[in-house]
Amino acid sequence: MYANVIVDITHEKLDKIFQYRVPSRLEGELSVGMEVMVPFGKGNRQTKGYVVGFSEICDYDLSKVKEVGEISRSSVAIEGKLVALAAWMKEHYGGTMIQALKTVLPIKQKEQAKMKKKVRLLLNEEEGRKKLDFYLNKNQRARARLLAALLDEPVLDYELINKKLNITLSVVRALEEQGILVLESEQVFRNPVKQRTQEVKKIIFTEEQRKAIDIFWEDYRKKHYGTYLVHGVTGSGKTEVYIEMIRRVAECGRQAIVLIPEIALTFQTVMRFYRCFGDRVSIMNSRLSAGERYDQMMRAKNGEVDVMIGPRSALFTPFPNLGLIVIDEEHEGAYKSEQIPRYHARETAQARAEMEGASLVLGSATPSLESMYRAKSGEYRLLELKNRSGQQTLAKVYTVNLCQELKNGNRSILSEKLQKLMEDRLQKKEQIMLFLNRRGYAGFVSCRGCGYVVKCPHCDVSLSFHRGGKMVCHYCGYEERKPVICPECGSKHIGEFRAGTQQIEEIVKQRFPEARVLRMDLDTTKEKNGHEKILAAFANEEADILVGTQMIVKGHDFPNVTLVGVLAADMSLYSDDYRAGERTFQLLTQAEGRAGRGTKEGEAVIQTYSPEHYAITTAAAQDYEAFYREEIRYRELMGYPPVENLLAVLASCKDEAHLEKGCAYLKEYILRICKREEVDVIGPAAPGIGKINDIYRKVLYLKTERYDTLVKIKNRLEQYIELNSGFNTIRIQFDFNPMNVF
Ligand code: ADP
Numbered sequence: 001m002y003a004n005v006i007v008d009i010t011h012e013k014l015d016k017i018f019q020y021r022v023p024s025r026l027e028g029e030l031s032v033g034m035e036v037m038v039p040f041g042k043g044n045r046q047t048k049g050y051v052v053g054f055s056e057i058c059d060y061d062l063s064k065v066k067e068v069g070e071i072s073r074s075s076v077a078i079e080g081k082l083v084a085l086a087a088w089m090k091e092h093y094g095g096t097m098i099q100a101l102k103t104v105l106p107i108k109q110k111e112q113a114k115m116k117k118k119v120r121l122l123l124n125e126e127e128g129r130k131k132l133d134f135y136l137n138k139n140q141r142a143r144a145r146l147l148a149a150l151l152d153e154p155v156l157d158y159e160l161i162n163k164k165l166n167i168t169l170s171v172v173r174a175l176e177e178q179g180i181l182v183l184e185s186e187q188v189f190r191n192p193v194k195q196r197t198q199e200v201k202k203i204i205f206t207e208e209q210r211k212a213i214d215i216f217w218e219d220y221r222k223k224h225y226g227t228y229l230v231h232g233v234t235g236s237g238k239t240e241v242y243i244e245m246i247r248r249v250a251e252c253g254r255q256a257i258v259l260i261p262e263i264a265l266t267f268q269t270v271m272r273f274y275r276c277f278g279d280r281v282s283i284m285n286s287r288l289s290a291g292e293r294y295d296q297m298m299r300a301k302n303g304e305v306d307v308m309i310g311p312r313s314a315l316f317t318p319f320p321n322l323g324l325i326v327i328d329e330e331h332e333g334a335y336k337s338e339q340i341p342r343y344h345a346r347e348t349a350q351a352r353a354e355m356e357g358a359s360l361v362l363g364s365a366t367p368s369l370e371s372m373y374r375a376k377s378g379e380y381r382l383l384e385l386k387n388r389s390g391q392q393t394l395a396k397v398y399t400v401n402l403c404q405e406l407k408n409g410n411r412s413i414l415s416e417k418l419q420k421l422m423e424d425r426l427q428k429k430e431q432i433m434l435f436l437n438r439r440g441y442a443g444f445v446s447c448r449g450c451g452y453v454v455k456c457p458h459c460d461v462s463l464s465f466h467r468g469g470k471m472v473c474h475y476c477g478y479e480e481r482k483p484v485i486c487p488e489c490g491s492k493h494i495g496e497f498r499a500g501t502q503q504i505e506e507i508v509k510q511r512f513p514e515a516r517v518l519r520m521d522l523d524t525t526k527e528k529n530g531h532e533k534i535l536a537a538f539a540n541e542e543a544d545i546l547v548g549t550q551m552i553v554k555g556h557d558f559p560n561v562t563l564v565g566v567l568a569a570d571m572s573l574y575s576d577d578y579r580a581g582e583r584t585f586q587l588l589t590q591a592e593g594r595a596g597r598g599t600k601e602g603e604a605v606i607q608t609y610s611p612e613h614y615a616i617t618t619a620a621a622q623d624y625e626a627f628y629r630e631e632i633r634y635r636e637l638m639g640y641p642p643v644e645n646l647l648a649v650l651a652s653c654k655d656e657a658h659l660e661k662g663c664a665y666l667k668e669y670i671l672r673i674c675k676r677e678e679v680d681v682i683g684p685a686a687p688g689i690g691k692i693n694d695i696y697r698k699v700l701y702l703k704t705e706r707y708d709t710l711v712k713i714k715n716r717l718e719q720y721i722e723l724n725s726g727f728n729t730i731r732i733q734f735d736f737n738p739m740n741v742f
């Protein structure tokens with residue numbers, strides 16, 4: 001028996017696995033993830049290593065193979081636990097052990113210490129309030145916002161102000177010149193933001209909130225560590241509930257990780273955690289350098305912090321005694337990694353929580369089908385917050401049938417209703433957001449006369465329009481020519497559904513020449529900080545209307561926005577993907593939530609060619625339960641996740657003919673090894689992008705009830721590929737329950 005060992009993993013050079021003989025005294029005791037001492041190098045220096053696997057055969061010269069020394073029992077094996085998690089990830093998502101290790105282990109890189117800028121308030125409370133009134137009266141909103149934040153917290157990180165409050169350097173400089181604040185540099189190697197802890201705002205939990213906390217806590221006290229799904233509308237107090245749960249867990253001397261999608265990691269949210277946990281909380285984000293990130297990880301490992309907040313990768317914080325993982329906005333696609341290993345943070349968090357004896361709390365206003373399915377089956381405990389804690393009411397929603405508009409002679413993308421409401425808001429000097437929920441480039445084909453959409457006869461997803469007039473199913477490869485007239489109503493207005501933000505901007509400017517319009521999409525956000533600049537300008541009310549893609553509906557609060565228009569809800573509805581309905585429901589719900597965040601009431605207009613579609617009717621009614629019932633029926637019928645599991649096998653190769661042959665072999669092999677099991681093999685199909693950089697791509701889909709069946713097949717395929725030299729030039733990647741089709 002031989003142990004595969006990775007030596008010295010805290011440095012970047014972990015590119016090689018070494019084999020060591022397992023002495024008989026350690027047989028049966030040694031397992032994956034264990035920290036061991038092994039002789040290394042010419043001098044046989046005893047070096048720390050991690051066991052990442054075992055094999056029966058040795059690939060090296062047997063006479064030169066050394067023996068595993070001892071199992072280290074000294075330190076708390078934090079890395080050991082993460083190595084075990086990496087092994088779990090490799091098994092569940094494919095890829096190599098090294099790729100998995102690089103994902104989970106903090107890796108040291110030499111970095112120069114960074115200078116970080118801080119803004120410090122120089123005025124006292126009274127002077128500050130006076131000045132704040134002055135700015136508000138003069139309608140200097142950016143200045144007012146900055147000062148209000150500083151009155152809450154007198155020292156703020158410049159990054160935070162710039163990125164989360166959307167305040168530019170020139171505003172900071174202007175206030176500095178007036179002697180209101182100073183901008184100072186500080187060398188940072190500790191906490192990226194060091195704050196004074198403030199008195200925590202005492203809140204009295206509502207009945208629902210208290211119940212959620214009690215249920216969680218009763219289990220926790222009895223060491224029943226489980227998974228909980230907090231389903232609560234925005235503003236129902238989910239964050240307050242998380243904070244209370246974390247507070248109690250921290251009191252027991254254990255640590256917590258809070259995952260929040262980066263885009264939703266707003267200044268206000270971060271401050272709420274600081275107010276409660278002060279210096280014991282740390283944030284991780286993509287703007288930290290590799291060195292800073294490593295520092296944060298080390299602080300966590302050394303017990304200097306109790307709470308780590310961050311996006312997906314914060315899940316791997318090396319806490320010595322992890323007690324709780326919270327995943328907010330758990331439905332977000334950003335929790336799935338698009339790099340190998342293509343892990344989902346939700347499932348990986350569950351695995352980590354189980355390994356370490358911790359609980360997992362998921363939260364969302366629109367839970368993923370996966371999580372709600374598991375909650376309903378009893379695997380997760382459902383905690384519901386049905387009411388908003390404050391006075392805010394939900395937006396009033398109107399649905400407009402675009403086919404009807406066309407019949408009424410309105411050929412504009414702005415319906416009568418939307419135009420009327422826009423006029424009203426412009427007059428009242430309130431702001432408007434127009435939202436085009438379009439993703440990707442492969443357009444579907446639909447009829448403007450009746451809303452008919454061309455779908456695949458085998459997969460019940462829409463066909464994608466390809467250049468040259470072909471329509472293709474990205475699941476099974478089915479092809480058909482684009483019809484000339486609509487098979488439903490005979491209209492000639494059938495074609496690829498396309499409308500861009502730029503077009504919309506022009507239409508809006510023509511219709512409302514007096515309005516100030518901003519556009520936010522991939523084009524206008526290309527330059528550095530383009531994204532922030534546009535949001536800052538809109539927050540400062542330098543524009544009346546913001547036109548944009550889905551990047552405008554997530555995570556931003558603009559209190560003066562009282563009207564949201566979704567221009568063509570169908571755009572996300574008929575993407576060629578079984579999650580289209582779910583995504584549409586989530587996007588529409590989020591868009592509706594943008595209207596009326598302040599004290600004024602909000603309205604939303606949903607324009608659509610399919611006003612009867614359940615994703616649209618239920619989103620308009622803001623009825624998650626009704627949406628879930630319909631959507632799960634469709635998933636059951638078609639055998640899509642979460643009811644069954646899907647594995648995408650993506651193959652790519654320079655030589656198209658060779659790739660086709662390889663895929664045929666793969667399919668044949670799969671059919672041979674899983675004859676007995678109930679596995680559907682679909683494809684090989686051309687993915688949405690059939691060629692990237694002259695490398696051709698094909699995809700096979702495997703569908704079956706049990707996830708572990710797919711894991712077994714993946715393992716067999718990995719062996720098969722390894723042993724067949726024909727696959728040397730074909731790259732194979734696995735994606736379990738993919739978020740997007742390829
Ligand atoms: P969510 O995370 O579900 O969107 P939050 O936790 O952000 O909700 O709560 C929305 C607002 O309501 C916050 O300002 C929060 O402090 C406040 N809030 C929540 N619960 C209570 C409560 N029981 N009493 C007073 N204020 C509350």
Ligand code: ZN
Pocket residue numbers: 447448449450451452486487488489490491
């Ligand atoms: Zn038609």
Ligand code: ZN
Pocket residue numbers: 456457458459460473474475476477478
């Ligand atoms: Zn199909």
